[in-house]
Amino acid sequence: MEGKNEQRAGLLYGFGAYGMWGLVPLFWPLLKPSGAIEILAHRMVWSLGVVTVALLVVRRWAWIGELVRDPRRLGLISVAAATITVNWGLYIWAVNNGQVVEASLGYFINPLVTIAMGVLLLGERLRPVQWAAVATGLVAVLVLAIGYGKPPWVSLVLAFSFATYGLVKKKVNMGGLESLAAETAVLFVPALGFLLWLAATGGSTFTAGGAGHGFLLAATGIVTAIPLICFGAAAVRVPLSTLGLLQYLAPVFQFGLGVLYFHESMPPERWAGFALVWLALSLLTWGALRTARRNRALALKLLTTAAVAPATANPPPSPVAPATAAPLPASVASPTPPPASAAPRAAPGGPTAPERPAGPGEPAQEKVT
Secondary structure, eight states, rough: HHHHHHHHHHHHHHHHHHHHHHHHGGGGGGTTTTHHHHHHHHHHHHHHHHHHHHHHHHTOHHHHHHHHTEEEEHHHHHHHHHHHHHHHHHHHHHHTOOOOOHHHHHHHHHHHHHHHHHHHHOOOOOOHHHHHHHHHHHHHHHHHHHTSSSSHHHHHHHHHHHHHHHHHHHHHHHHHHHHHHHHHHHHHHHHHHHHHHHHHHHHHOEEEETTHHHHHHHHHHHHHHHHHHHHHHTTSSOOHHHHHTTHHHHHHHHHHHIIIIOOOOOOOOHHHHHHHHHHHHHHHHHHHHHHHHHHHHHHHHHHHHHHHHHHHHHHOOOOOOOOOOOOHHHHHHHHHOOGGGSSSSOOTSSOOOOOOOOOTSSSSOOOOO
């Protein structure tokens, strides 16, 4: 029962994380007239404050010393910070410039880009269904490029930057909260310097837009950290395959907002391109679920075999009938009485003394047959 409750809580955390990421396009337009770069700088600064408070609550600080003593991981954290800066900044710009649908396409094709990078950079081998999904995704990008008259640059940059970010984070091997703290710490000084420069030149909107606008800019830290905390809580409670399915909630919500709320145009070629992307993702999901099911069946078979093997390797000993004593020779079975000369002689002074039990402290007399 406790396991089911944990999994149910994990699903709720997962829905919460991806749901908030899917609805975040509603938040960025509230920050106008701030530009995308100013919003991005506030997001970096305030995110560090929020994750610092979260780390204080959970008391997780040991990783800082380990990270500082490892130059390689510090370098990877810097690369991750640079790639997520590109991703965040471009996404904010796309949402505030009427390209929510194209931004959602970037997160739809992100799993396909991640697989392609695994093949090209890590030498991973793909199953046939994965090759089919990647090929279908490439056709979808070509269809969209022909329909737009140019490649969908926003989608491609978002997909490749986020896939690179995920690859680097895999190498760093840190928790989500710790990783965000390290990345925003790397970005804090340049971001704060940019905001101070804006304030000195009169270009800042933090105070010029009023207290409410300043509060919304500060809330970018909460908007960044809360979904990540929910994601971390979900990741330890539900299987990875379930998280893989939940990740599609975010671009689905973003696509729906772009079409139904922001009323962005969807010409036939865009529908055709998105349909091909969805087909590719369906193939990818079907292949992943089939592989997971097969692996579970194989694991169950191995466990069953391991449980049966000891019983067959060491069978219980079969009962052995008691051995029947061989008949003794007649001379032994019926010994003749000893001759009179062999009878025990009386000790001097009287007849043979009878045996007595051993007294206290004496060894027991050995009976010889």
